[in-house]
Every structure is written in structure tokens, then in C-alpha cells.
Amino acid sequence: MRFNFPAYFSLGAATALGLLASTGAQAKGHPEAEQQVLELSKQTIALRSVRGPGNKTGEVAAVLRDALLKAGWEPKDIEILPLDDTAYLIATWKGSDPSLGPVVLSAHMDVVEAKPADWERDPFTPVVENGYLYGRGASDTKFEAALALSSVIELRREGFKPKRSIVIAYSGDEETTMDTSKVIAERLKNAGIVLNVDGSSGTLDEKTGKPLFWTWQGGEKTYVDYKVDVTNPGGHSSAPRPDNAIVQLSEAMAKIGAYRFKPELNDITRQSWTETAKIEPDPKLAAAMRAFVANPEDAAALAVLRANPATVGKVSTTCVPTMISGGHAQNALPQSATANINCRIFPGHTRAEIMAELQKVAAMPAAKFSDVTGDDSVEAPASPLRPDFIAATRKAVTAAWGPVPIIPTQSSGASDSMWYRALGVPSYGASSSMGKDSDDFSHGLNERISLVNVAPGVTYYTTLLKDLASK
Numbered sequence: 001m002r003f004n005f006p007a008y009f010s011l012g013a014a015t016a017l018g019l020l021a022s023t024g025a026q027a028k029g030h031p032e033a034e035q036q037v038l039e040l041s042k043q044t045i046a047l048r049s050v051r052g053p054g055n056k057t058g059e060v061a062a063v064l065r066d067a068l069l070k071a072g073w074e075p076k077d078i079e080i081l082p083l084d085d086t087a088y089l090i091a092t093w094k095g096s097d098p099s100l101g102p103v104v105l106s107a108h109m110d111v112v113e114a115k116p117a118d119w120e121r122d123p124f125t126p127v128v129e130n131g132y133l134y135g136r137g138a139s140d141t142k143f144e145a146a147l148a149l150s151s152v153i154e155l156r157r158e159g160f161k162p163k164r165s166i167v168i169a170y171s172g173d174e175e176t177t178m179d180t181s182k183v184i185a186e187r188l189k190n191a192g193i194v195l196n197v198d199g200s201s202g203t204l205d206e207k208t209g210k211p212l213f214w215t216w217q218g219g220e221k222t223y224v225d226y227k228v229d230v231t232n233p234g235g236h237s238s239a240p241r242p243d244n245a246i247v248q249l250s251e252a253m254a255k256i257g258a259y260r261f262k263p264e265l266n267d268i269t270r271q272s273w274t275e276t277a278k279i280e281p282d283p284k285l286a287a288a289m290r291a292f293v294a295n296p297e298d299a300a301a302l303a304v305l306r307a308n309p310a311t312v313g314k315v316s317t318t319c320v321p322t323m324i325s326g327g328h329a330q331n332a333l334p335q336s337a338t339a340n341i342n343c344r345i346f347p348g349h350t351r352a353e354i355m356a357e358l359q360k361v362a363a364m365p366a367a368k369f370s371d372v373t374g375d376d377s378v379e380a381p382a383s384p385l386r387p388d389f390i391a392a393t394r395k396a397v398t399a400a401w402g403p404v405p406i407i408p409t410q411s412s413g414a415s416d417s418m419w420y421r422a423l424g425v426p427s428y429g430a431s432s433s434m435g436k437d438s439d440d441f442s443h444g445l446n447e448r449i450s451l452v453n454v455a456p457g458v459t460y461y462t463t464l465l466k467d468l469a470s471k
Helices: 011-022 031-045 057-070 142-157 179-187 245-258 267-279 283-294 299-306 351-362 387-401 417-422 451-469
Strands: 078-083 086-093 103-108 127-129 132-134 166-171 193-196 202-204 211-220 222-231 318-326 336-345 368-371 406-411 427-429 448-450
Touching: 031 057, 031 132, 031 142, 031 451, 057 078, 057 086, 057 142, 057 166, 078 179, 086 179, 103 142, 103 417, 103 451, 142 166, 142 451, 166 179, 179 417, 193 417, 193 451, 211 267, 211 387, 211 417, 222 245, 222 351, 245 318, 245 336, 245 351, 267 283, 267 406, 283 299, 336 351, 351 368, 387 406, 387 451, 417 427, 448 451
Parallel strands: 103 166, 103 193, 193 427, 211 406
Antiparallel strands: 078 086, 086 166, 127 132, 132 448, 202 211, 211 427, 222 336, 222 368, 318 336
């Protein structure tokens, strides 16, 4: 495989890209796009796009806009729209058939806070060392946003003519309130398909660096917080009463902590368990996955899956007490006690339904439940197993990385995809990049991404978009 390394690639970057010879990928190089990926990644990482004073998300959008303008986009086809202290970007490459729903590339330009004093390198000074790009947003998700955008520009450079419009839709507050995410989804609710490049990816072998498998995300659990309050008249601690708010709340939380919701499967998780079992090295865990697919009520399988931190959240809805407070004085009976219960709800259930189930489990009339989640989360169904998407991703992944197992997933976290899915728009977490588990520093110190992903990433996106935007 041949690559043309731009002059400003460090030796480390060149080494990382050279490692592709060991991955099995056979695609040709795209030197101009590959150079632009690193250039845009560096420019955007250098901008502190964190919510609050000095938020530079709008400047990140301007960098990406300028790259599109230079590549031939018309100014009227690119919007940067401010919202509160942030901004979002919508750029359209018009297709030949406006009656077809567009292909949307979704990502976010904001990042979580990073304190320079805590890092080995300044988080907002991009650095390439030993084949890695370091900086806040390197893995979540400025590199991938730059990679997807550069690939769209590459398609235009190559003369591709899309039948469906291709829309680049990058939000500005995915890490916090998701206000721009909601606005974008509402504006693009006519989309044919959404490719969320912030969601899912592949895994490389820790020793060899070869691809082990690639995953795409087709659903996510609903994030919810419930507040539980118990109030009493209180009184002097020398005269205990049976209705002690702390005791009552503790009893309710103990019941909820021990409760297990009904195990469930949907099309996404059934296929996920089935495919994962084929490559799971632990025979006991693999057997439990197969048994769970055959019978979700299998007690032995459930015991194994619920004992494993990597699989417990995939079996069912989960709810856990996460905060508690109560009392007002050391020598007084508590007048109130409050707890927070955090839930990740399996798709297909409402927040009200789960709250009612928790109230029944607690069996404590004095405990008053309320949903305090706010507007930062929404109930959304899983996306369908669309044959066109599945075929296109398999073709793209194979072109980029060679033949590797492909596994659908349902996440326990939240992404911009939920806002599209809530409106009935199929959205899939389908980023191009692969990495070792030991290199995952998203939201943490010394965040980084391996530059081995640059060339196959361009191949992946150009292949995938050609397929999906041509039909």
C-alpha cells in the first residue's frame, strides 16, 4: 500500500500510517485528503470549544466552513448559526434528486473541559508523537469530524455527483445541553439516513495492531434521573419515631438497588450478542451470550452477563441510586431525605413507565418520586437493520481495513443520534476509526488518536458515501 506523506507529518505520524501494512487494508491512498485531515484536526483542536466563557466552537465551525469554501462549496450552502454561547454548522452538497432524503454526516465540535495543569501536554496545543495525535478532541471527536469532512471534499475533488444531497451537520453542545443537537435534528427530519461519526468504531489487537472487529451503533438507552423525597415532621433525637426519613429512604433504596428489570432483546442486541459470541475468547461468557439469545430468561446466562461490567448494561434497563442526602442536625430527627436514581432505559419504554415500576419496587408510600432529567434526554427507538446501510458499511470497512467481523451495538450512553431517532429518522453510529482499548482516553487526560486511521478513514468514508448517496 502506497502513501504520500505531506511534509509536515512528523516521523511518528509517518510511522503510524506505515503500520497500515499490517492491518490488511488494500485501498489506494488519497494524499490530498490525508494531508487535510491532520491539518484540520490540528487547527480545530487548538481552539478551546468548551461551554462557558471563551467558548470557541464558532471558530471551529469557521475553520471547517473555510475548507469547504476553498473546495468549491457556495457560501449560501454553508450555515454557521449561533445559539447561546456556542454554534452549529450545516453544509449541504446538493444532490441531483431533491426529492430524496439526504445523507447526513453528524458529529460535534465541542469538547469537555481540560485543565492544562493536569495534562502532560497542553490539551489545546495539538502534538504528534510516536504516531499519535494528542489534544482535547483528538478522539472525541474533532479528528473524526475532520476526517469525514475531508472525505466529502475528496469525493467532490474526484468528480463524484451525488444523487442524494450530502449534509454535514455538526453540533456545538453535544457534551452538555445538546440544544444545538435538537435544533439540527428538527431541521433535518427529512433525512434519509444519518451517519453519526461520533458513535462506535473498531478495535485493534493490543500486541499486533491488527483489526479485530468493527462495530456500528444502532440504538441507545434513554438516560433518566429520578429524584426521591421523603419528608417527616422531625423532632428531638432523644425521642425516636418509627417514621424516620433517612431510614425510610434507605429501605426504599435498598430494594431498588437489589431489583433487576426484565431482560430484553431487540433486533440490534440479538444480532450483537450473536456476533459477539463468535469472537468472545472467554468460552463461559460466549456460551452465556448464546444462551441469552436463545432464552432471555435463562437464569444461568443472566448471572454470567450481569456479573460482567462489560455486559451488564446490555441485558435490560438498569437503575442505580447515585446520590443521597438528608437530615439537618446531628441531634435531630431528619425532616427530609433525598436520593437520586440514575436509569438507563432499554428502548421501547417510557420514563413514566419506569418511574412507576420503581415506585412499586420501593413500596414506600412516603417516598415521592419525580423525573428531574429535564430536556437533555429523549426516548428514542432503535434504528432498523437496514440492508442498504449494512451492505454499504461492510463494503466500506472491508475496503479500508480488510475483512473483519462487523458487530451492531446498542450503547448505554447518549449521542446526537437519539434526537434523530426520536423523530423517526434512522441514525447509525458508524465512525471509521479503530483503536486499541488501552488507547481510549476520551474525556480523560492526554486524549489521543492513532494516525494509523487517516488513510483507511478516507477510504471508508468515500466508499460509504458513494454507495448511500447514489441510491
